[in-house]
Amino acid sequence: MAEDREILREVWDGRVAVCVQLASEDCNTLSAPDPYYLMVPRLSYFPLVTDKVRKHFLRFITTELNDAEMWLESDGTPLKWHYPVGVLFDLHCGGASLPWNLTAHFSHFPEQELIKCSSREVVESHFLSSLKEADGLKHRGQIITNMQSKDHKQLWMGLCNDKFDQFWAINRKLMDSTPEEGFKHIPFRLHLPCQPPIQRLIRPLTDDGRKVTLGDLLQEFLPDSSNEGDRVVIQGIEAPRETPLQWLSEHLSHPDNFLHICYIPTQMS
């Protein structure tokens, strides 16, 4: 059970400031709609929090596009909705200038780049499959398999409805481990700009019982790249490289139980 409960709450409450404009090619009216401003939870997924954005733009697009799937783009790059909001923010915007300016599109869905998201069920299925995968790495899947589907539902509803207590009542079981051993492997994804995320196996302890740190992980999976000014961002903060991975996994993971690490090389900062 994670001791630092306050940190869990702070992470849960993290928000990013977003400003969405309608793509000009989808605007069917003489005057463009006002941009839509919103604070979006870092831990959520865009399809769960953009209903109001869609409604706001609906009367400005042609009726043909009324049922089209809305997709978001940041500075020319379609946003992978299946990544948590905070990860996308840290990768694409990094707080260089706020709010984060996005463009909403209703046509030309880039099916080569984006997974389709026709309903909330798609998001739910994606979320649950990440949870299963993470538990597979941590506990050989034994904890999640032994949960009832109502527990899975509670995790999902807790995320959807921004209910910290509801979510963590179940999630604490997925964060369970003995202090001596920790998880079997640490579920993580290492995100770099313009490439698929790196996912490998890493244990929280070395053979001689030393705690494996964030720095160890980077050294192992990005041995060739290390420049002054490269930023390593987790949940929007630059974690010290000597932080143990087990601790990071328990406290700074996303609801999908993965530790999403954004590596921003210095020339792109």
Next chain:
Amino acid sequence: MGTISYEEFTGSCLEFLKLSQELRDGWEAKGDALQEGNFYLMKLERIEDVLRDCPPPREKCDSDKDGNTKDNIGTIDIMEDCEELCLEDPSAIDNTCSKTIITYEYHITYSISYSVPVLYFNAYNHSGKLLTLQEMWRRVSPQHSEQILHQKWESLTQQEHPVLGRPFYQLHPCNTAKLMTEFSKGRKDLAPVKGLTYMISWLSTFGQVVGLKLPILYFQCQ
């Protein structure tokens, strides 16, 4: 039990590949086997669609009206096939009833999280358009459809390809290890299934769910 390491995976793939080349079955290796998480096998296959719900080929021979960017694999070929169907099919009584060709792209990658192979695939219709998730569910083979569709959201969905980083349909690997353990139980010596046998057993099971057939010669050549 039922799992394999990345090294075992790449080794089995390379053995499988040799067999595929002998049988001219069309599999190719992609990426670097020595680099963890980088290696996979790929195969393109044109299959006559099992369903007849595609619109008449003649209409759809125009370029994609939505202006979607084309996949760079074989779209031109698909268009040419389409024209052949339209103009030169003397045996067709009625164009609206003629079957269409679906191009499947199968990938075999390794799942770090589950320590098993995973089957990713995409399917394109004759105009090069990606089939939707609903269309993929409808094409699951009849003998598996009940099992898969009973829990379709946990069985077959779009995911991000671990090497290419773009959308592919995937048969979820979470039950693979358990299934592969069952294969071991079928053996007299109860030894765990490994190597080429593992690959062939695995692929024949998962592939047939989504229309991928393994010629019988694979089984005879082990």
